[in-house]
Amino acid sequence: MSNNKSLYRNIIQVIFLLLFAFFAFNGKMQLWIIVFGIGLLISLIWGRIYCGWICPINTVLRVKKYIYNKLNINEFDTPEFIKHPFIRWVILFLFVTTMIVSRRFNIQINMILYVLIVAFILSIFYDEEMWHKYLCPYGVLLSLTNKANNKKIKIDEKLCKQCNLCEKNCPNNIITITKEVQMIGEKECLYCFKCQDVCQFDAISYKK
Numbered sequence: 001m002s003n004n005k006s007l008y009r010n011i012i013q014v015i016f017l018l019l020f021a022f023f024a025f026n027g028k029m030q031l032w033i034i035v036f037g038i039g040l041l042i043s044l045i046w047g048r049i050y051c052g053w054i055c056p057i058n059t060v061l062r063v064k065k066y067i068y069n070k071l072n073i074n075e076f077d078t079p080e081f082i083k084h085p086f087i088r089w090v091i092l093f094l095f096v097t098t099m100i101v102s103r104r105f106n107i108q109i110n111m112i113l114y115v116l117i118v119a120f121i122l123s124i125f126y127d128e129e130m131w132h133k134y135l136c137p138y139g140v141l142l143s144l145t146n147k148a149n150n151k152k153i154k155i156d157e158k159l160c161k162q163c164n165l166c167e168k169n170c171p172n173n174i175i176t177i178t179k180e181v182q183m184i185g186e187k188e189c190l191y192c193f194k195c196q197d198v199c200q201f202d203a204i205s206y207k208k
């Protein structure tokens with residue numbers, strides 16, 4: 001089942017990456033706002049599925065991570081000042097304000113494409129957690145709507161063997177595995193199911 005989920009996710013990510021590229025090359029990036037809107041709505045029921053299954057930035061970062069792992073390249077950790085909650089709200093404010101002003105004065109700024117480019121450049125050097133957790137303006141919104149969703153990724157403490165594989169593979173560094181504690185920081189979960197894919201003891205499930 002987990003393998004099927006991984007296959008479906010790969011297919012869906014490629015489809016949305018192609019759709020994003022189609023919109024970008026045909027000057028129709030504003031249509032991606034509809035995808036954003038749908039992602040926001042479904043996050044109320046299923047969580048941040050947009051992040052793990054649809055987001056073109058995440059798809060590109062997955063490829064990057066695969067190459068870095070193969071070549072044994074390490075990224076820098078997220079700088080401490082970026083982790084201040086104030087930063088993410090300022091970025092969201094600037095993003096929304098720029099979109100409103102550009103529409104109001106009919107200025108052609110392809111904000112979503114620029115955001116993708118900035119995310120990619122930063123992620124060449126830094127752990128992808130920096131983008132997903134601290135800088136992505138859409139991620140800030142999704143971390144709010146995600147609270148309403150009552151289906152979460154959970155670790156069954158009775159089945160967990162504390163092998164730490166899930167912790168090492170989580171792109172958002174939100175899993176804590178010690179002898180005493182096995183937990184997932186639900187608010188920032190991308191619902192990418194990588195943790196479930198790597199767990200050999202079926203200790204991770206997606207349930208109410």
Ligand code: SF4
Pocket residue numbers: 155159160161162163164165166167177182195198199200201202203204
């Ligand atoms: S991969 Fe599975 S068994 Fe290993 S630490 Fe994570 S939940 Fe526990």
Ligand code: SF4
Pocket residue numbers: 153169170171172173174175184188189190191192193194195196
């Ligand atoms: S906890 Fe699991 S599903 Fe959530 S971001 Fe980490 S690896 Fe992905």
